[in-house]
Amino acid sequence: MKNTLPKSIRKLIEELSKLPGIGPKSAQRLAIYLLHQPSGRIKDFGEAVIGLKDGIVFCEKCWNIAEDKVCPVCADEGRDSKTICVVEEVLDVVALEKTRDFHGVYHVLHGALSPIDGVGPDQLKIEALFERVRGGVDEIILATNPSLEGEATALYIQKGLKDVDCRVTRIARGLPVGGDLEYADEVTLSRAIKGRGEF
Amino acid sequence: MKNTLPKSIRKLIEELSKLPGIGPKSAQRLAIYLLHQPSGRIKDFGEAVIGLKDGIVFCEKCWNIAEDKVCPVCADEGRDSKTICVVEEVLDVVALEKTRDFHGVYHVLHGALSPIDGVGPDQLKIEALFERVRGGVDEIILATNPSLEGEATALYIQKGLKDVDCRVTRIARGLPVGGDLEYADEVTLSRAIKGRGEF
Numbered sequence: 001m002k003n004t005l006p007k008s009i010r011k012l013i014e015e016l017s018k019l020p021g022i023g024p025k026s027a028q029r030l031a032i033y034l035l036h037q038p039s040g041r042i043k044d045f046g047e048a049v050i051g052l053k054d055g056i057v058f059c060e061k062c063w064n065i066a067e068d069k070v071c072p073v074c075a076d077e078g079r080d081s082k083t084i085c086v087v088e089e090v091l092d093v094v095a096l097e098k099t100r101d102f103h104g105v106y107h108v109l110h111g112a113l114s115p116i117d118g119v120g121p122d123q124l125k126i127e128a129l130f131e132r133v134r135g136g137v138d139e140i141i142l143a144t145n146p147s148l149e150g151e152a153t154a155l156y157i158q159k160g161l162k163d164v165d166c167r168v169t170r171i172a173r174g175l176p177v178g179g180d181l182e183y184a185d186e187v188t189l190s191r192a193i194k195g196r197g198e199f
Numbered sequence: 200m201k202n203t204l205p206k207s208i209r210k211l212i213e214e215l216s217k218l219p220g221i222g223p224k225s226a227q228r229l230a231i232y233l234l235h236q237p238s239g240r241i242k243d244f245g246e247a248v249i250g251l252k253d254g255i256v257f258c259e260k261c262w263n264i265a266e267d268k269v270c271p272v273c274a275d276e277g278r279d280s281k282t283i284c285v286v287e288e289v290l291d292v293v294a295l296e297k298t299r300d301f302h303g304v305y306h307v308l309h310g311a312l313s314p315i316d317g318v319g320p321d322q323l324k325i326e327a328l329f330e331r332v333r334g335g336v337d338e339i340i341l342a343t344n345p346s347l348e349g350e351a352t353a354l355y356i357q358k359g360l361k362d363v364d365c366r367v368t369r370i371a372r373g374l375p376v377g378g379d380l381e382y383a384d385e386v387t388l389s390r391a392i393k394g395r396g397e398f
Contacts, residue, residue, distance in 0.1 A: 012200050031251070033219055039252060048213075051245050
């Protein structure tokens, strides 16, 4: 087989294929799609990629990514800095902010405990969390994922905080809104019953 | 809602969301994935995007994209330049080359007739095809997609070639290999019966 595509296109297809969730066929389609775009748009896209890390630092309080020393949430004086919501990833903060229902601050762990992947407490920002809590906190909301790793991480943090005088809560696990009881898995359903509240 | 993501990341998410098949959530994931990659890889990717159009021209014979005046297929003297396979898009050439079963040359139309989208014969490389055929050709294989637009395009070209002394064929339509007769749609099945061959 002769590869009939020019080198610059093959190079971009190769780079696109490395992205998660993009296979060789999608990469081909994306590259040809881009080829048909005006040069200005292609340049904008390429520069956005190259400039991605420009001026990005970690917030010195919550370890979220930020442009300044302190992220917009931690810098906001209207937020309750005594309530800390602990999440695994940066995008979890974005998702929670969209709800507009949380008015405290965050702590980004940058992962979850997973011995099989070599991720122990030292690879996460857990010690930094304990440090923050020692400064005096009302409530720690453990909002790690309801997965094996997320639960283990929540448990580890809870144990580490047992001598500290603050409320430790875990986000509710139950049926997703719009979900169907009949199709829910047993563990979720069991959680939904155990976690039932007054109506 | 406060957008907690730094500007450079928001910019890349915006650019990624413009790509076909990539929604805002995937764009977020891709941007954060890239952020965790080494700077060298990010630079390679960005430069591959910016350099995409560098040195790319259309083959002056078949209108495929190429790095030289003539694409590798047209330049190959081992290929039968009297047999022309007419396709809609550049990626169709890549797909056909993978079969290793075609030893002629191609003609890329860059689309299919679609009056509703304002694509008439003048927007496609159809006149260029007629020009090529006048130079003397043995066979024209119409390999446009088996869709409404592709069939209309094939029909239009066939009509335009009716006074020319060359064989005009259409790629076979029937059951895809590995497919299931029971689940095939009626039009495909009808085509498969009409197009049956000696066994």
